[in-house]
Amino acid sequence: MFQKSVIKACNSRNNLWSAKVQSRLLLVNDLPAADAIYHQACSVNFRKGDPVPKKYQYNPKDELRYKPLGHPKEKDKLDAFLKVCKLFEENDELVCAQQLVTKMKDFLPVGSEPYSERYMLQKLKEVFFGNIIVFSKYGLPNILTMGETVADIILDYQKKKKLEDPE
Structure with a gap:
């Protein structure tokens, strides 16, 4: 009515x-x-x-x-993180997670804080899906590498071993 x-x-x-x-x-x-x-x-x-x-x-x-809920999406941080991702992807070495945080800080304007090591690992896992491997042991820094790098290390090791021991 x-x-x-x-x-x-x-x-x-x-x-x-x-x-x-x-x-x-x-x-x-x-x-x-x-x-x-x-x-x-x-x-x-x-x-x-x-x-x-x-x-x-x-x-x-x-x-x-009104501010949106959730983690703030800051453009400077996102840009710096994407640069870190590109460096990590292009690098064929083992990298310490803290090194990536430090590198992110280098890309940020003065006064901005980079992601924490824990959040950096979480975001890297999201970006690289299952292609990232994290080695962690209590009391030691987290070491990261791409899955392809691990495969290359294993293949190189096997080739080297075959050369040393032909049988």
Whole structure:
């Protein structure tokens, strides 16, 4: 019943605000079940044909007050991390995780902090999927390498062993 009266008001207003209200109403069959709320001031202004009350008008500056949830996505850090990834991928050596953190710090502007060693390892695993191997032992720094590097080391070892012992 309430919904029908609001749709009737939408048809009589025929402007942007009424189009928004009508599109929202048409998506819902039962307003209380959908936890629909309205402001009394908005309802009165809407039915009288007045504009949206200033208190409820959209203001792009309001978006700046709300920060997204989760880990902040900082462009400088992301760019530095991607440079570290490229270096790591091009390097055929074993690398200490702390070296990568230090390298990331070199790519960052002064005052910015690099990823922690733990977060760096997590992000590298995400980027390189299963192609990264982490050697860790209690009390020693984490050593990283690409899976291809390990395969090359093993193949070189086998070739060397065959040369030393032809049988």
